[in-house]
Amino acid sequence: MNHKCQHYGAMMWLDERVNRSVRSPLFATCCAKGKVILPFLQELPPPLDILLTGHDSRSRSFRQNIRMYNSALSFTSMGAKIDHQFTGTSGVYTFRIHGEMYHRIGTLLPDPETQPQFAQIYIYDTDHETQNRSNVMPDLDFTILAELQRMLHNINPYVNIFRQAGNLLKCDPLLDLRLVIINNRTKDSRRYNTPSASEVAAIIIGDGQETQYQNRDIVLRPYEGALQRISEIHPSYAPLHYVLMFPRGENGWHPNISTYNESIRIHDEEISETNSGDDTNISNKCITAMNYFAYRLQVRPEEVLTLHWYG
Numbered sequence: 001m002n003h004k005c006q007h008y009g010a011m012m013w014l015d016e017r018v019n020r021s022v023r024s025p026l027f028a029t030c031c032a033k034g035k036v037i038l039p040f041l042q043e044l045p046p047p048l049d050i051l052l053t054g055h056d057s058r059s060r061s062f063r064q065n066i067r068m069y070n071s072a073l074s075f076t077s078m079g080a081k082i083d084h085q086f087t088g089t090s091g092v093y094t095f096r097i098h099g100e101m102y103h104r105i106g107t108l109l110p111d112p113e114t115q116p117q118f119a120q121i122y123i124y125d126t127d128h129e130t131q132n133r134s135n136v137m138p139d140l141d142f143t144i145l146a147e148l149q150r151m152l153h154n155i156n157p158y159v160n161i162f163r164q165a166g167n168l169l170k171c172d173p174l175l176d177l178r179l180v181i182i183n184n185r186t187k188d189s190r191r192y193n194t195p196s197a198s199e200v201a202a203i204i205i206g207d208g209q210e211t212q213y214q215n216r217d218i219v220l221r222p223y224e225g226a227l228q229r230i231s232e233i234h235p236s237y238a239p240l241h242y243v244l245m246f247p248r249g250e251n252g253w254h255p256n257i258s259t260y261n262e263s264i265r266i267h268d269e270e271i272s273e274t275n276s277g278d279d280t281n282i283s284n285k286c287i288t289a290m291n292y293f294a295y296r297l298q299v300r301p302e303e304v305l306t307l308h309w310y311g
Helices: 048-053 057-064 064-073 118-122 128-135 142-155 156-173 237-241 260-266 289-296 306-310
Strands: 077-082 097-105 177-179 201-207 218-220 228-230
Touching: 048 142, 048 218, 048 306, 057 064, 064 128, 064 142, 064 237, 118 128, 118 156, 128 142, 142 156, 156 177, 156 201, 201 260
Parallel strands: none
Antiparallel strands: 077 097, 097 228, 177 201, 177 218
8 A cells, every 4th residue: 555645645555546557546535536635633632542552451441442431421322223133142142233323312411310321421410420421331440431531521512512501500400491513514624623612512591482493403402302313414423422533523524515626615605605404405516425434544644543543
């Protein structure tokens, strides 16, 4: 894998070229011939960087249980229709589902009879936040969990906005509050990598009758409402669940990420002005999910291989 793409430096095998030239090979898998460009992945913050790359017993234990640590810190749960015909049978453990897997999120506060879970832990009884997570995942190292939680408190915009909502509800438990996780991000996601709290969500106080929520916005209330399924094309779909892979709340894929030429044209214009909100009316000058993940998973000498470290 010693041929560098002429556009954004991905290392490729010669047989991946889309032309016949051996001297000047052209590649499309990595960046669709230069049309796909995303911000480079950032260096991981401590202690996550050491835990993912270290060779000591603590780091090895973390990587072995990384999905449990991620679940303990995640805002959303994973759901699927399980085929119980295959569970509990003899032989190799088999987990089989019908249809697709999806992510769900509940109310901001738990029912009086239940313990807080997922996003609720960032809001409810924050004085014992690490212990609440440990109660859900008792087999995890308490100190590692506390360090990762502290890291997210410092750099994750979703944690910031959820804690703001929690502080308001702590002062007034009867406050008519809504937390809206915004679907339509205004900045060009090709150039901006780390969103701020105000870009990913908003806290709305009042009856909300005059508020027009955008298509696919996620509206969370303190108590009312059932579990909501998050659309896989929402920019928060990945960072709300895979918090350790997106520790700074970086946007995941969504259908409004424009291709390179289109990004130059709109520059600082709001993407919302070029999209009517109808998810079926997506411009062909936007990056597909396949393009996005193909770009993200390439090996580039100038970019850290953080996504590869998660196993």
